[in-house]
Amino acid sequence: MDRSAHKTADKASDGAPGRDASHPNQMSWAAWRQVLGRVWQGITIDHLSIIAAGVAFFGVLAIFPAIAALIAVYGLVADPHHVAETLDAARPVLPAEVFVMIEEQVDALIAAPQAKLGFASVVSFALVLWSARAGVSALMEGMNIVYGEVDDRSLVVQYAISVMLTLGFIAVAIIALFAVVAVPTVLHFTDIGVIGGVLAGVTPLVILGTAIIFVIGALYRYAPRRAPARKRWITVGAALAAVGWLLVSVALSAYFARFPEFNRTYGSLGAIVGLLFWLYASAFVVLLGAELNAQLELQTEADTTTGRPRPMGERGAHVADHVA
Incomplete structure (x- = not known):
């Protein structure tokens, strides 16, 4: 955000709504109007x-x-076919073109000989991970811009953080896969009749949704070059981003299905363009959630960072050290 729109730490409080809020739910409607107005400008x-x-x-x-x-x-630890089974749970919320591309890639990797998968995990995993972290690095840069930070860390440190975040996200995905496979199986064998069947059908989406919120929250907290924000100041944006991603994905799925002109326009590139547009919309809602979090922090004079409360100007985060 434009630094001229922010009051620095040495300015006295102007009595604007929400200045003493220590939690987003303590913001008044007047404060929320100001926050949302700045989000729109942001x-x-x-x-x-x-x-x-x-x-x-x-x-x-x-x-x-x-x-x-x-x-x-x-x-290395379980049947990789579970990945394909879990992917089916995301079919209703992914655009058809995107789902088909991902499904084909997953099927091709699973069909590869086990020795090849093992070789990739031991010898080529570092190169694969290096390529995978490119998207996380781009999101880290976006987080710094939204939170008003300048990343002065060395390239080695930036790369190390992006790799660690990527590994963390892969770990969350693996845990979610285990849960998606195991929980419905257990529910099917429980003696709760129809309710067990309903829960078995709904649980995969709930688990995946929870994993998405967790990943987005971790991105908000650890990606920008700043003192970490308290969980309460990242949860609102993470929930907004997760819901926004779901709505955007469903909307794009309906659009691609009902407007055949899309494929006629782009021809053989239609699937790639569809994937690119879906990733663009997904990144936009994640950045929008971060923008909301940043503006909420700028609305209050309370310390929004972790650790003991510190005065403004000593908190190690632009949005925590300033008010809008």
């Missing part, structure tokens, strides 16, 4: 559309290496 000022486009480009380069890394690691 879409243009922080160039969210351009950043999302860059993230989408790197996302296209990263998504298939990330899938390869996920299957390679998962295949």
